[in-house]
Amino acid sequence: MRLRITNSVTHLTSSLLFHLQKRRKLFSTLCALWFCLLGQGLLAQPMLFTNARIIVGDGSVIEQGAMLVDGESIVAIGDAGELSSAENGTTFDLSGKTLIPGLIDAHAHIGYQGRNGWGAENYTQENLIDNLQQYAYYGFVAVFSAGSDAPGLAIEVQSRLALQQFQGARLLYAAGMAPPGQGPNNQFLDQALAVEKSTGANILWGLENPEQARAAVREVAAQDFEFIKLWVDDRGGSQQKLAPSLYEAVIEAARSAGLRVFIHQQFAEDMPDLITAGAHGFLHGRIGSSLNAAIAEQLSQSNVFVIPNLGLGELRSEAIGADRFLGQVLSSELRSQLLPGANRRELSVSRSPQLEAEQRESFAALIDAGVDIVLGTDAGAIPNHHFGYTGHRELEIFVRLGMSPMQALQAATSKAANHLQLDDLGLLQSGYSADFVILDANPLEDIRNTRSIMDVYLKGKPVDRAVLQQQWQGQ
Numbered sequence: 001m002r003l004r005i006t007n008s009v010t011h012l013t014s015s016l017l018f019h020l021q022k023r024r025k026l027f028s029t030l031c032a033l034w035f036c037l038l039g040q041g042l043l044a045q046p047m048l049f050t051n052a053r054i055i056v057g058d059g060s061v062i063e064q065g066a067m068l069v070d071g072e073s074i075v076a077i078g079d080a081g082e083l084s085s086a087e088n089g090t091t092f093d094l095s096g097k098t099l100i101p102g103l104i105d106a107h108a109h110i111g112y113q114g115r116n117g118w119g120a121e122n123y124t125q126e127n128l129i130d131n132l133q134q135y136a137y138y139g140f141v142a143v144f145s146a147g148s149d150a151p152g153l154a155i156e157v158q159s160r161l162a163l164q165q166f167q168g169a170r171l172l173y174a175a176g177m178a179p180p181g182q183g184p185n186n187q188f189l190d191q192a193l194a195v196e197k198s199t200g201a202n203i204l205w206g207l208e209n210p211e212q213a214r215a216a217v218r219e220v221a222a223q224d225f226e227f228i229k230l231w232v233d234d235r236g237g238s239q240q241k242l243a244p245s246l247y248e249a250v251i252e253a254a255r256s257a258g259l260r261v262f263i264h265q266q267f268a269e270d271m272p273d274l275i276t277a278g279a280h281g282f283l284h285g286r287i288g289s290s291l292n293a294a295i296a297e298q299l300s301q302s303n304v305f306v307i308p309n310l311g312l313g314e315l316r317s318e319a320i321g322a323d324r325f326l327g328q329v330l331s332s333e334l335r336s337q338l339l340p341g342a343n344r345r346e347l348s349v350s351r352s353p354q355l356e357a358e359q360r361e362s363f364a365a366l367i368d369a370g371v372d373i374v375l376g377t378d379a380g381a382i383p384n385h386h387f388g389y390t391g392h393r394e395l396e397i398f399v400r401l402g403m404s405p406m407q408a409l410q411a412a413t414s415k416a417a418n419h420l421q422l423d424d425l426g427l428l429q430s431g432y433s434a435d436f437v438i439l440d441a442n443p444l445e446d447i448r449n450t451r452s453i454m455d456v457y458l459k460g461k462p463v464d465r466a467v468l469q470q471q472w473q474g475q
Ligand SMILES: [Zn+2]
Pocket: 107, 108, 109, 146, 283, 378, 381
């Protein structure tokens, strides 16, 4: 299903042509404007998507629903019988299909994973765009890249996206802060420092004392950063752990400048003091026996979100190259690294029943306390943890550990949008951006049905997934 330029638009174009044919210069200018507007979707016809099951994103579902899209926005949503097509609009009958809001990955690191390998050498504007296109391919409409980006390049990519020069997930990025010369895992740290060197950008801000930490926050606020990623981790003794006096200074200064602070921490025991200091969220939930009901209650009371980020560990030893859903986007080179037997990867990985039980209990404590669990994957932080695909796998893990499919979808839509302050994403509601996914099968019956992607729309325009797939498989 693709947007069609209907008769009335064609008629208008030919009238313009008739009146302007003698004024060629003006004509060509107007033509450029016309096609620009078409390209922006501003002259797009309203589209009615009807007879679909609509998963709104807030926990509700319309079993036989309809959604009206005009330009870049959803303008009405309701029961199929109550909503009719606008004049000159196009109607799509989606009987048997399901609509969900576009998905959001609230923890990733874009730029480093390329089509044929991983590392600083891939960190280019072209590759950042490619990564965002892969997210879109998999139904993701926004991604939070956590403290590993060159801001100049990220801003350029954001503006190219705003101009609709390509279709991809929206990019949010953060200033990384840690003790001087530290932060990301040791393998990733080398790559981030290499990008600092090659781009001349400041990616990681080293914190030495509270006064200087506050100055660093003011500096990034002046550069229009909206988020700070803070590492509080000694990396098993190989790095220095950020002192409480420093994270307290950063969080306090960030809050007064209107920035949000997301934490990488290794242990649940560190969470209470960080919550008290005012952290907004945790990028690694550390689900398990140490993340207990008392911490869950404190998280809930403070409206602090948690990203469990479990797939990062689980998928490392799985032969994910054999999964056709991932195979769709992989070059033969990368796929060969991920097949059974390659790099000690196995088709099915056995899990410790005890660890599984601990995780289920901890997960239940978070859900019972009403903590906002948000989807994030850490995709891109290590080689071969692929964008978009890993988000679908994380949804499966959420359901395996005790969430309902509806709760898992909320974690990947409205809850993620809320904590990332993406005010027009995460819900299929009037006034929201027309960023959505059409699924062939119902994910409420089986969460793996999020894989049955028929179409992805960004700002009211379909993503040409077949072209992207062809392009990637040819590499
Ligand atoms: Zn990360």
